[in-house]
Amino acid sequence: MTVTDNALHAALAPPASRIKLVVSDMDGTLLTPEKQVTHHTLAAVQALKDAGIPLCLVSSRPPGGIEMYFDVLGLHTPYGALNGGTIFNADRTVRSQLALDPGAVQDALDMLKVHNLDAWLFRGHEWLVDNPTGAYVEPERKAVRMDPQIVSSFAGSTTGIGKITGSSADYDAVARQEAEIGMLLEGRASVARSSQWFLDITPLDANKGNALRHLAEFYGVDPSEVACIGDMDNDVPMFKVAGLAIAMGQASEGVAAQAHFVTAANTDEGWSKAIETLVLPRAVSLNDHPASAPAASPGTPAGA
Missing domain, CATH: 3.40.50.1000 (HAD superfamily/HAD-like)
Structure with missing residues (x-):
């Protein structure tokens, strides 16, 4: 260390x-x-x-990606999805929910695009993707057993967003954007890597500590x-x-x-x-x- x-x-x-x-x-x-x-x-x-x-x-997973393990684990407890931005009751109803400011969403999307990271938007049970051939779309679809909603652009989809994920096989680029987007959105969002290839951007209070x-x-x-x-x-x-x-x-x-x-x-x-x-x-x-x-x-x- x-x-x-x-x-x-x-x-x-x-x-x-x-x-x-x-x-x-x-x-x-x-x-x-x-x-x-x-x-x-x-x-x-x-x-x-x-x-x-x-x-x-x-978890940073969407709700369905968490719920899919409940039966095998035998769990009947509340949980936090989207990095804790949405808290669900044991019966899977929403207990509390946070969303990013649309301006912060657009700023993050602009930065991800400039630095060639694929962007995904999560809103409720929706997973919005504008590049369905991105390297991590299919592995994520299989992992969370959820099909993305393919959109031509994210225009008009910046409200009610619970999480943005930037993804890239360039791990150094993901780490750099954790710092750069973190500075850009300081005071407006929480920015942290959930893996070497995923960067999660969530509402300021949507972090696992608050969850x-x-x-x-x-x-x-x-x-x-x-x-x-x-x-x-x-x-x-x-x-x-x-x-x-x-x-x-x-x-x-x-x-x-x-x-x-x-x-x-x-x-x-x-x-x-x-x-x-x-x-x-x-x-x-x-x-x-x-x-x-x-x-x-x-x-x-x-x-x-």
């Missing part, structure tokens, strides 16, 4: 000793690189249920009693809010520095290992009265 990364990690508050709620990212975290849920993950989800700890998902606060409030839990798990820049806002922040093993050093612990990668059952070794030893059922703090659990400190 760099000196800056070490300083960030050293400044973290101590990890929580009691956990009543888990909020998790999906891609790169709960899911394998092949977008699968393993038997170990299912066992860890069941262990959380048995311990009385709800699990809520927050975690909403979900904690729903359960009557203080954010200091929430554990979160993620792997990318867009997960850092919830790291800053949660009492226990866990980064996946493949996370960059900059992301890992802002977590209390680093678990194994999503190629090596990192999610289930985090639940087993870091969350469950701290678990306090929502149905229980506060108990004495459990002993410190094993895990790899993020600064190690």
Whole structure:
């Protein structure tokens, strides 16, 4: 880690000793690189249920791309889609919804076009695409089981937008635009990469940190009693809010520095290992009265 990364990690508050709620990212975290849920993950989800700890998902995915996993996971909890810009109740009805200012949408689209990043717009259950042959359209369609709405242009489609995604196989270009568009839209939008090839632009308060606060409030839990798990820049806002922040093993050093612990990668059952070794030893059922703090659990400190 760099000196800056070490300083960030050293400044973290101590990890929580009691956990009543888990909020998790999906891609790169709960899911394998092949977008699968393993038997170990299912066992860890069941262990959380048995311990009385709800699990809520927050993802940059559109709602359908999250809901498609509910049956296999056996989840009946509220969740956050579009980087937390839209919060859904357990019955999949909308609990709260944010939208980008149309001017910010147009400014972002102009920047993405100049720098040759494909742009997608998300509005409610709509996914708008003006380049259907873009490199990531078909993989995304398969991943979220959702067909895009092909438009000739985005003119007239800048209102009610919950998320813009810029995509490119030029990972350096995506990283540069994270910084440049972030500066352009400072104070108007949240801008963060959700993968090396995706840049997400969402309403200013539409980030995973605010989503975690909403979900904690729903359960009557203080954010200091929430554990979160993620792997990318867009997960850092919830790291800053949660009492226990866990980064996946493949996370960059900059992301890992802002977590209390680093678990194994999503190629090596990192999610289930985090639940087993870091969350469950701290678990306090929502149905229980506060108990004495459990002993410190094993895990790899993020600064190690």
